Amino acid sequence: MKILVIDDERPTLAMFRLFLTACGYEVLTAENGEQGMDFFASEGPDIVFTDIRMPGMDGLEVLRQIRESGSSCPVIIITGHGDMEPAMAALDLAASDFINKPVERTALNSALVRAEKQLYQTEPAEFSVTETPGDQCLKLIFSGRLSQAAASKLSAIDLETVPGGKALFLFKDNFSIDRHGVFILLEYLRQTAGSGVRIEMSGLSHNHIRFFEMAGVDKLASLVPSNPGETGL
Template structure:
């Protein structure tokens, strides 16, 4: 992929350029938001990685402007550790992902895999959700992106599970799943209401950064969030 890096700190630019090159990507770099937008307009990269806190045009404005120019560009924002409010603001603007400083190789690699999966995704939203039966529990598998447009398909899957007699369900996210602001609101509403059928619901498979966001908005107080489907199944069966 062609990736544009925007950061006002030279050491961060150099480190990301080395890492992205090691991952096999072509890179462009800019030291501020204005220069980044100019490069974006000229080069049209597949992915943009931008720091949030920069002098002049910050990363949130960069994200907003890029999405206006090309809504399908995947944008990963880099935040300071603990800046979850900024992360949520970025997700509300349809950022692909967020990663913390100091940068970790694994976190960067996983964010890029999610961005690549979104770019390669060609099937429609309706095909992104499927139901699997695990004994007396329905496992609703969610592939790809969770956005506000996912709502009718996810709610239909929950209603279908309830119609088939299930009282408990796991929402299982694939390892490259990405959730924007609309998706966070959707999940929060579903957990609060259990869908129209009042299912007991657990979540499984979400990346750590998205789990932190759901924790911040209070979802983890209303349901359990697990690393794997098997862990979620075990928790539901013990409840």
């Protein structure tokens, strides 16, 4: 599998090359967005990592051009810690995932696993939430892309009479979200906060949990990581 990494910092490129090569990937590196897009056109990588802040063509423009080309190639955005607005903009452009600098092995592994699964998905991207009643709690299974158009599907779920006072939100591998989806989810959680229902979210990638924490979702629901430990690269 071929991976393209775009970053204007050579030490970051060297770190990615070392780790990804050791994991068996073929690695291409580019020091700017323009060079990265040239490699994308000529080499057709399976997965792209791109820094969001670079001189000249930044990571958002790289992502925009990849999407405008018609490619659904997973693009993973590399951001600085706490870069909420750029992360939102990347999700609006259907970024596959994002990781923060300094890059941690857990976050990188999570992004790679998610990207590889997306390459072979045959499920539709349309958002759906499936209600599965149980004796102890209500399970909601989220799949597809949560955006403004999907607001009615989420608001139709009533948590007022949840058995056991607990709701479990399970997010499938093909789940994604944009700026409007984040606001919709936050508003839904705020509206149900007074019901006394405990909400637990599971199945999110390590990196989406980071993003949800930045957005304040963790103040309204428990976020359960798949891999709670972190190891620096």
